[in-house]
Amino acid sequence: MKADAFAHLPSNARVIIKPNIVVWLDAPYPKYGVVTTSAVVEETVKLLMAYGINDIAIAEGSLQVDPQGQPIGEKSFEGLGYKKLQQRYGVKLWDVWERPFQKVEVAEGIRLRVNEDLMTADYLVNLPVLKTHAQVKISLGLKNLKGFLDVASRKKCHSADTEKDLAFMIARLTKLLPPSATIIDGIYTLERGPSIDGAPRRSDIVIASSSVVAADMTGAAVLGYDPADIPYLMQACQMAGFTTDGAGIEVVGRTVKEVAAYHQYAFPYNQDGTRPLAFEKMGMEGIKFHKYDSTLCTYCSPLIGMLQTIIALSYQDKPFDDVEFLSGKRQKPSDDMKKSILVGQCMCKLNKDHEGPQEIVKISGCPPKPEEAAEALKSIGIEIPPSLLTDFNTAAGFFMKRFEGQTEFDDAFFTIS
Numbered sequence: 001m002k003a004d005a006f007a008h009l010p011s012n013a014r015v016i017i018k019p020n021i022v023v024w025l026d027a028p029y030p031k032y033g034v035v036t037t038s039a040v041v042e043e044t045v046k047l048l049m050a051y052g053i054n055d056i057a058i059a060e061g062s063l064q065v066d067p068q069g070q071p072i073g074e075k076s077f078e079g080l081g082y083k084k085l086q087q088r089y090g091v092k093l094w095d096v097w098e099r100p101f102q103k104v105e106v107a108e109g110i111r112l113r114v115n116e117d118l119m120t121a122d123y124l125v126n127l128p129v130l131k132t133h134a135q136v137k138i139s140l141g142l143k144n145l146k147g148f149l150d151v152a153s154r155k156k157c158h159s160a161d162t163e164k165d166l167a168f169m170i171a172r173l174t175k176l177l178p179p180s181a182t183i184i185d186g187i188y189t190l191e192r193g194p195s196i197d198g199a200p201r202r203s204d205i206v207i208a209s210s211s212v213v214a215a216d217m218t219g220a221a222v223l224g225y226d227p228a229d230i231p232y233l234m235q236a237c238q239m240a241g242f243t244t245d246g247a248g249i250e251v252v253g254r255t256v257k258e259v260a261a262y263h264q265y266a267f268p269y270n271q272d273g274t275r276p277l278a279f280e281k282m283g284m285e286g287i288k289f290h291k292y293d294s295t296l297c298t299y300c301s302p303l304i305g306m307l308q309t310i311i312a313l314s315y316q317d318k319p320f321d322d323v324e325f326l327s328g329k330r331q332k333p334s335d336d337m338k339k340s341i342l343v344g345q346c347m348c349k350l351n352k353d354h355e356g357p358q359e360i361v362k363i364s365g366c367p368p369k370p371e372e373a374a375e376a377l378k379s380i381g382i383e384i385p386p387s388l389l390t391d392f393n394t395a396a397g398f399f400m401k402r403f404e405g406q407t408e409f410d411d412a413f414f415t416i417s
C-alpha cells in the first residue's frame with residue numbers, strides 16, 4: 001500500500017517544485033514549521049530523478065519584508081542549500097519575483113496575475129509545511145499556491161467582499177494547477193502559524209497525495225481541525241467532488257488518529273473579538289484591539305503582531321484612555337472610543353471621510369510606515385524607536401533564542417550536505 005502521490009506524473013515532464021519559504025532573513029531565524037525542510041526538497045528531487053525526470057525547477061516567491069530592497073530569492077536558495085541541488089542534479093532555481101506573470105481568470109470576472117512558469121509546466125510538486133494559520137486556520141497545499149501570485153493579486157485575495165473573500169479565492173487557486181503531487185512536510189509542525197513567531201513541534205509526519213484537496217483534508221485532520229470548519233477547504237471539497245467528512249479519501253500508512261494532535265491556530269481573543277484574551281488577563285482597561293479579519297494581508301500582519309506585543313510588554317497597570325486599533329479593509333471606528341488608530345493604507349482609505357466624536361490617528365502606507373506606527377504608540381503613552389518595528393533581524397534573534405539547547409530543533413534539516 002502506498003499513497004502513489006506521483007500517480008499523474010507524465011514521462012519527460014517539465015516539473016516545478018514549490019517549497020514554502022515564507023520569508024528569508026539575514027540573521028539566523030527559526031525555520032521549524034515555517035519553511036519546508038531542505039531534506040524533503042532534496043528527497044523530492046531524487047525521487048523525481050528516479051522516475052526519469054530531468055527537467056526540474058524549484059520556484060518560490062517569498063515575502064519581501066522590504067519591498068524596495070533587493071530580491072531575496074537568491075539568498076534563500078543559497079541559505080537552504082538549493083545551490084547544491086543545482087550543481088548536483090541540474091535543478092533550476094527560479095525566484096518568482098524575477099519571472100514573468102500572466103493573467104488567469106480563476107472565477108467569473110476575477111483575474112489574477114500568476115507565475116507563467118506554473119502555467120506552462122507539465123507537473124507541480126507542491127511542498128507546503130504542516131502548519132496552522134492565524135486567519136484561515138490551516139495553511140497547507142492550497143494556501144501554498146498563493147506564492148505563485150504577484151503582490152497585487154495576493155492583496156486581491158484578501159478582498160473586503162464578504163462572498164468573494166479569502167476563502168473563496170484560495171479555493172479557486174485549484175484552477176491554476178497542472179497535474180500535481182502534494183507532499184506536506186510535517187517534520188516540524190507549527191502552532192499559531194504561519195511565521196517565525198509561531199510555536200513549532202517536532203512531529204515527523206509526511207502526508208502525500210496526488211490530490212491537493214485530499215492532502216489538505218488529511219493535513220487539517222492531523223492538526224486537529226474538522227475540514228467542515230475551514231471555509232476554503234469546504235469550498236475546495238465541493239469543487240473537487242469530495243465530501244467534507246473525508247469519505248472517498250483512503251489513508252494508507254499510519255492512521256490520522258495515531259498522529260493527530262491539536263495545534264492552536266491563533267492567540268485567543270475575548271468573546272466579542274475586541275481584544276486578545278491576554279490583554280484581559282493582564283487587566284488592561286480602556287483599550288480595544290479588534291481581531292484582524294481575513295482582509296488583512298501580508299504587509300500589515302507582522303505589524304499587528306508587533307503592536308500587540310509592544311503594548312503588552314509596556315503595560316504598567318495604568319488604564320488607557322479609550323483607544324482602539326483597527327486593521328484590514330472592513331473595520332469602522334467605534335463611537336464609544338476617544339481615539340481610533342487606523343493601521344495601514346486600506347484602513348485609512350476606508351475611513352477617510354469618517355465623521356465621529358473620536359480622534360483619528362493614521363498609520364498610512366502599504367507596508368504601513370513604521371515612523372507613523374511609533375507616533376501612534378507615542379500618542380497612547382508608549383515610546384519606542386521606529387527601528388524596533390522594522391528590525392526583523394533583531395526579532396529573528398529573539399525568536400531563535402527559545403530553541404537554544406533543544407536538540408529536536410535541528411538546523412541540519414534546512415541545509416543540504
Ligand code: SF4
Pocket residue numbers: 155158295296297298299300301328329343344345346347365366367368
Ligand atoms: S495596507 Fe495592509 S491590508 Fe491594505 S493592502 Fe496593504 S497589507 Fe493589505
